[in-house]
Amino acid sequence: MELRHLRYFAAVAETKHFGRAAERLHIAQPALSQAVRQLEAELGTRLFVRTTRHVELTAAGEFLRDETARVLAAVEASVRGVRRIAEGRQGLVRIAFTGTAAYTQLPQIARIVKRELPGVALEIHADLLTHAQVSGLTDGSLDLGVLRPPTTGDALTVRTIAQEPLVLAVPVDHPLAQQTDIAMADLRAEEFILFSGAESVVNDAVLTSCREAGFTPTVAHRVAGTAVMLPLVAAALGVALVPGSVRAAQLDGVVLRDVSDAASLDLALAWRTDDTDPSVLAVLDVLEAAGQFTSLPERDSTPELDEVSR
Amino acid sequence: MELRHLRYFAAVAETKHFGRAAERLHIAQPALSQAVRQLEAELGTRLFVRTTRHVELTAAGEFLRDETARVLAAVEASVRGVRRIAEGRQGLVRIAFTGTAAYTQLPQIARIVKRELPGVALEIHADLLTHAQVSGLTDGSLDLGVLRPPTTGDALTVRTIAQEPLVLAVPVDHPLAQQTDIAMADLRAEEFILFSGAESVVNDAVLTSCREAGFTPTVAHRVAGTAVMLPLVAAALGVALVPGSVRAAQLDGVVLRDVSDAASLDLALAWRTDDTDPSVLAVLDVLEAAGQFTSLPERDSTPELDEVSR
């Protein structure tokens, strides 16, 4: 038995007329009669009572008509589902964010994906350091990463999506909280709160900025992430240079000030260069279309059909 | 797309090995590769990631694997359902009973059908007179009828399934309630309760019995059915001759007595001779196998009955 038999049967069952059913199926009437007879032979029972003037369903035929409608609908739904997945309009994308990017990039990206690809679910891993994201992308446990370049290797494609200057976080009652036109040199005497961990790109930028301003910062504390860092600043245990995106998550007792000659940090989106997951590609497409990748070079959209059939 | 494609795909999805899958499908491996590629082309996406050493499902493939399992299972279930119906093991049979047959024949028949054909539902029409059953059978609103012959025409097949003598129903305080060896002649002076309606086979038998005993019964009342008749007897409004099967439904205040020379009534099963409904045929089969039709193949061995009825 083939779907052909079911489709033909369904047409006859609905029209109760071999000629018209054949017409609708774009085949000749004898072919239809033959196919129905095959189906009846395989099932071992008549499905129609035919007189030359009238076609009627048997009890078995009525049962099969309902079942066939269900089966054919299920097949069509399956095809649609596969197509949806193939076009990337449905699926799961696992995306990670570095600490502060969660405040600014995550809402933007999530909103765009939700609007353009409502069938794509995002599995969000917040507050993952760059090196953790790189290993996650490499071993396949992540699909996208919002991280801080540079990263090594060409297995991953990395595109800058934002630049943010380092800004100064000081307690409200700190003298610098009132000062305008702050420069790095003004921070020479401050005690700094830095990120712990050797591989922090933010730390590197902070230390570089200080060195270029001609001093080495005094370290008061080392903390694991921004979420811990700002409360310490609020407690007046020191000052900190943090990515500008923390402005999106203000904290009482902390004032953020621009620093004229502080370094800037890149925020980039990274993915496996050879990733073929349609929903990942679709997410990249809609993000690009939404102008998230100002500096992103042209990418081909979804794979072509002949590429598949090759 | 055909079921062939889905079956082939399912085999590859399960084995993750084109060679093994082809073997299981009893086809050569190139044919399988070709069919899967057709399916992929129609769906517009890859379903498998093939390396020469390993086969893996894509996201779309995993989705389709589940859908395919459902579809193929549904198809198989449909085939089984059709076969069940075709064998008569599932369906609806509309069966009617004359008044008193409902007491004795209905439980027997219902029990046998329930045991042998649990998938066949009986739609029971109780207390239908013979002529109503004949018209119901003829116009297709009934499938089987338990009725009292004779019936006319050869569109219906009629087979006797029981014989029951007329028995006398008298009030408990009636003199005949104590008497043994009652004969028809003893009823000459009684007032009778008869069935109303000209076409009552029971009435015909009662009147015939009376005539043969040499009297015409005095009619006290005419009622529509046994359910009304016996209460009237209990109320001492008269006596009645009723089919013996009413013994199965005793009523307080009514005594049933044998009458030595009263006529006997046939109870028969009737159905459309050209009925092809499998569940009806199956019910007939199990009833015959259960010995319900003991007296019917003897039609030839009792030719005198035919001559009498002629």
Added chain:
DNA sequence: CCTGATTGATCACTTCGACATATCAATCAT
């Protein structure tokens, strides 16, 4: 690094069956 084994893809060929055309047989309306 070879080398043989394994595995899926490709190619050329065959065969079977799905379908078309022509026709027939039965039924119905007039």
Added chain:
DNA sequence: ATGATTGATATGTCGAAGTGATCAATCAGG
């Protein structure tokens, strides 16, 4: 009666499903 309608039947054709042989790649093991 007669023409129209409708499904079944007869016969031929072409496409595609399948086969066998072969190729290309990957991997294990010395």
